[in-house]
């Protein structure tokens with residue numbers, strides 16, 4: 017299909033190859049290249065910068081849950097961030113695809129203390145309080161109504177706040193990622209799913225509408241862009 021036909025005004029109703037049935041080796045190779053994507057396009061930076069405000073001297077470990085944790089690289093970066101600042105953390109990654117937890121364990125090695133849970137975001141029942149929920153490249157996998165539920169769920173289960181790190185829908189990020197992915201010869205799932213993810217993702221107005229539908233327009237959540245191609249939503253409970 018010619019990209020001239022693409023409508024960037026609306027979220028595209030498309031599916032991604034990584035959500036289709038495939039072998040473990042196929043998904044692991046895709047997730048390995050997604051780590052490379054995340055490093056190349058500075059995915060970790062907005063989340064780590066947002067977390068900096070929680071770098072206080074709390075005695076209780078800060079429990080951070082990453083929803084749709086994939087290969088687990090965001091939590092491994094946070095583990096290093098916390099170690100460098102001597103912050104006690106408990107880190108949990110949840111992902112509905114059982115291959116994600118398996119790959120996260122394989123990539124993290126035996127010393128990794130991060131807990132990997134296989135379940136749907138909504139089915140997660142933590143044994144203790146959650147301080148912070150984060151996600152990265154996760155919310156664009158959800159339908160609009162599910163995003164409203166996800167916002168309400170994060171607001172309900174967290175004591176300190178939540179942070180959504182996802183993509184900004186638009187022609188420039190779409191073409192830029194297509195070119196980058198082909199140049200880097202990333203996995204075929206990444207080359208297909210990356211541009212599709214941009215088309216499934218968001219505008220600032222979308223997030224304002226979801227917050228309003230969730231009854232959360234008065235909580236002071238921030239919606240802001242970060243280069244390259246990011247749209248983040250943050251909520252801090254004071």
Ligand SMILES: C[S@@+](CC[C@H](N)C(=O)[O-])C[C@H]1O[C@@H](n2cnc3c(N)ncnc32)[C@H](O)[C@@H]1O
Pocket residue numbers: 050051054059083084085086087088090110111112113116135136137138151152153154157
């Ligand atoms: C594009 S990947 C992002 C992985 C990782 N966060 C990253 O930034 O590389 C999206 C992940 O969300 C997971 N996922 C999608 N829907 C989910 C749901 N309802 N509950 C839990 N995980 C889900 C998928 O299995 C996939 O691993």
